[in-house]
Amino acid sequence: MSELNPERAKMLGGLIEKAREHFGRTKKECAAVLGVKPAEYSKIESGAYSVSLPQLEALALFLNIPMGYFWGSEPLKSEDELDFANLIALRHRVIGVLLSQQRLRSRQSLADLAETLDMDEALLKSYEMGEEPIPYLHLEQICRQLDVSVNYFLDDVHGPLGRHEAKQKLERQFQRMAPDMQAFLINPVNVSYLDTAKKLSEMDVAQLRQVAESLLEITY
Missing domain, CATH: 1.10.260.40 (lambda repressor-like DNA-binding domains)
Incomplete structure (x- = not known):
């Protein structure tokens, strides 16, 4: 088997280090999640230890980041720090x-x-x-x-707490959905369908009747 790319290993380790520091986690905490010693974990961030895919998945869950971050397709969440x-x-x-x-x-x-x-x-x-x-x-x-x-x-809906509560509510509602519905919602291909559903929900009865009549005309 050919040697692993040391530059890629170092780059991946740097991404892991950046994510850990971004969310204020310690090397000891991440090492515990992966079930390795802190010294071994330090080698992961330096690129001297070959991290596995399941370990990357565990870090993504622990740090609450998308897996795409590790291969450069998605950025870290950036939230303004509150005073x-x-x-x-x-x-x-x-x-x-x-x-x-x-x-x-x-x-x-x-x-x-x-x-x-x-x-x-x-x-x-x-x-x-x-x-x-x-x-x-x-x-x-x-x-x-x-x-x-x-x-x-309580803080109103426009303040930091209001936004936090709204986010928590959305997450709870998403978790209560069936797996197939969750998969539908997170699929980018379905954004146009969701947008159409939103527009339909905002129409009054007369507008909805007009849409239905137009569909019937197309059908027949």
């Missing part, structure tokens, strides 16, 4: 505004709500100003008093 400190500070202010709005809708003064909750009025005001973080369990108590769900205070 969590600023995000949390902003969310505290937004929740404070929402709290104030809901209190006014319920026709309760700051003093009345503070008294009902058996808390200091100044603390409640600092909540509404976004100056003081509201402990989650305390927020639950406030929600019960204002007759509103905690969901009212």
Whole structure:
């Protein structure tokens, strides 16, 4: 058997290293997934160890990357890093505004709500100003008093959490589908059919009737 291409082995090892670092995984974690010693895993990334296809598959699953990445047909997912400190500070202010709005809708003064909750009025005001973080369990108590769900205070659909929740929902729905339906959805050839289905779902009854009549005319 001819010798393996050392340049290709080094390139493949570099791709593995890049993916691991991209997702913040350690060599020790990847070695454990592959069932090899950390020293052997280091040789994989340097190109000195011949990695097998099942091992590449395991790494793809562990790092949540497409197999096509290893042969250059698909890139790594690039997501903007969040500034969590600023995000949390902003969310505290937004929740404070929402709290104030809901209190006014319920026709309760700051003093009345503070008294009902058996808390200091100044603390409640600092909540509404976004100056003081509201402990989650305390927020639950406030929600019960204002007759509103905690969901009212959640990040909206346009924020990072909203996008995260939408993605999680899509993944759960996909996993509940039958294997043949999953295969249909991920096949690029079927994109045109899905696009047509989407357009049909947006039509009213009259438009759908017109489409049906046109199909009948073509058939007959």
